[in-house]
Amino acid sequence: MFQSQTRLFKGIECPSIKQKKKCELPHCIFSHPRAAAATAVKRVKETPAKAAPPPKRKVVFSPVMLDHPPAQHQLRLRYLSVIRDKLEEVKCNDPEAKAMELEKQTAERSTAGTYANNIRTLVREILRGEHNEGAEEAREKQAAKSTRLKYREELAKLIIPESKLSKRYIIEIPSGEVEEDNKPVKCDRCGAMFYPTEEAPVECHFHLLRRNYNLEKKKLEDVFPCCGQVLGESNGCELRNTHVFKLSAPSELHKAIPFRTVPDTPASSKWLFGVAIDCEMAYTSKGMELIRVTALDWDSGDVVLDRTVFPSGRVLDLNTRFSGVSDLNEGTTLNSVHYPTLDFESALTALFEYVGPHTIIIGHGLENDLQTLRLVHNLVVDTAMLYPRHATRTHSLKQLAWTYLSRNIQSGEHDSYEDAGAAMDIVKADIRSRLKL
Ligand SMILES: [Zn+2]
Numbered sequence: 105m106f107q108s109q110t111r112l113f114k115g116i117e118c119p120s121i122k123q124k125k126k127c128e129l130p131h132c133i134f135s136h137p138r139a140a141a142a143t144a145v146k147r148v149k150e151t152p153a154k155a156a157p158p159p160k161r162k163v164v165f166s167p168v169m170l171d172h173p174p175a176q177h178q179l180r181l182r183y184l185s186v187i188r189d190k191l192e193e194v195k196c197n198d199p200e201a202k203a204m205e206l207e208k209q210t211a212e213r214s215t216a217g218t219y220a221n222n223i224r225t226l227v228r229e230i231l232r233g234e235h236n237e238g239a240e241e242a243r244e245k246q247a248a249k250s251t252r253l254k255y256r257e258e259l260a261k262l263i264i265p266e267s268k269l270s271k272r273y274i275i276e277i278p279s280g281e282v283e284e285d286n287k288p289v290k291c292d293r294c295g296a297m298f299y300p301t302e303e304a305p306v307e308c309h310f311h312l313l314r315r316n317y318n319l320e321k322k323k324l325e326d327v328f329p330c331c332g333q334v335l336g337e338s339n340g341c342e343l344r345n346t347h348v349f350k351l352s353a354p355s356e357l358h359k360a361i362p363f364r365t366v367p368d369t370p371a372s373s374k375w376l377f378g379v380a381i382d383c384e385m386a387y388t389s390k391g392m393e394l395i396r397v398t399a400l401d402w403d404s405g406d407v408v409l410d411r412t413v414f415p416s417g418r419v420l421d422l423n424t425r426f427s428g429v430s431d432l433n434e435g436t437t438l439n440s441v442h443y444p445t446l447d448f449e450s451a452l453t454a455l456f457e458y459v460g461p462h463t464i465i466i467g468h469g470l471e472n473d474l475q476t477l478r479l480v481h482n483l484v485v486d487t488a489m490l491y492p493r494h495a496t497r498t499h500s501l502k503q504l505a506w507t508y509l510s511r512n513i514q515s516g517e518h519d520s521y522e523d524a525g526a527a528m529d530i531v532k533a534d535i536r537s538r539l540k541l
């Protein structure tokens with residue numbers, strides 16, 4: 105994937121070197137210190153030299169031999185040279201080979217009387233840009249390739265520096281003991297304190313939606329958008345018989361389900377340069393857990409992964425209003441292929457087919473997604489931290505999608521495909537406007 109572009113991002117230290125003091129990628133695009141580079145060279149030397157490929161026999165530039173040529177060899181050669189020169193003028197890829205092919209075709213269908221005339225017609229066609237499909241295609245391919253490289257380069261420039269990232273993200277595998285095992289936690293819906301181990305049914309009153317922020321009054325609205333009730337009117341419009349909680353201390357999260365970095369083995373040929381990720385989560389007996397993960401390729405915009413995931417704890421609330429997931433047994437459908445729900449480990453394995461140690465992850469408020477995936481990965485482009493530029497407070501993805509893309513998202517249930525796509529497109533829109541692409 106990015107094996108072919110050596111040291112594209114010289115300014116960014118290789119994440120593998122930083123985390124593991126070594127990088128196995130043969131043509132890593134990130135910066136390596138000298139010592140590591142030397143090891144890489146040595147390893148190459150140790151592999152036995154491949155047999156040299158047989159030398160290509162150079163085709164002699166000359167008219168193709170025919171049983172019944174319409175003209176003498178000397179005349180055909182002169183015309184052939186003219187054809188080649190004209191092809192060169194229109195920037196043909198391989199003018200000599202193309203000239204030989206075109207002269208042969210013309211000679212084959214010509215007689216001594218029509219040959220010269222047919223050659224003149226051919227030359228006019230060449231100058232009009234006919235017979236030059238290859239060059240056109242090659243130019244388009246080249247243009248697409250350089251655009252892709254430009255976008256990759258710009259994406260890499262947007263990686264949040266670790267000093268900033270550390271303010272919101274867990275940037276290394278947590279260590280340290282968890283103080284107490286059975287201590288009361290705060291319900292994430294109603295705010296009541298409770299013991300997660302207690303099984304007795306409770307009354308959890310809450311509002312489905314939080315109050316909106318009023319920009320003019322610079323405070324929260326009094327009305328709940330879910331039901332129209334005014335603050336203090338009731339305890340909430342919803343009633344459930346369990347409380348729910350969310351772990352936030354890194355060591356507690358790590359104890360419930362351990363964190364890891366993206367493994368560098370097995371290496372996958374499908375590792376992407378950049379990937380937009382969005383996760384859906386649910387409340388379980390272990391806190392907030394992953395129930396759906398969606399990943400989109402930065403280069404193509406295609407969905408590469410969209411799977412529902414069984415959490416390891418007992419489900420307390422699927423959060424359907426936000427997660428869009430109402431039945432975990434349903435699985436997902438992508439390009440008319442049905443994918444059954446995975447367990448957490450298999451979901452990560454599936455993700456690591458596309459996400460390698462050097463893959464840049466794009467998303468909105470990714471600290472939550474990475475936390476649920478239990479991933480420590482510091483190559484992050486986070487739209488919540490980047491846009492709008494010079495903002496003093498965080499804007500929602502819904503707001504940004506409207507401002508940058510005139511796109512109305514999250515009008516009903518949330519959809520991780522829609523959200524990941526919006527975050528990716530916001531970054532692309534920013535790059536496009538800055539580069540005037
Ligand atoms: Zn590297």
Ligand SMILES: [Zn+2]
Pocket residue numbers: 310311312313328329330331332333340341342
């Ligand atoms: Zn309500």
Ligand SMILES: [Zn+2]
Pocket residue numbers: 291292293294295296307308309346347348
């Ligand atoms: Zn509660």
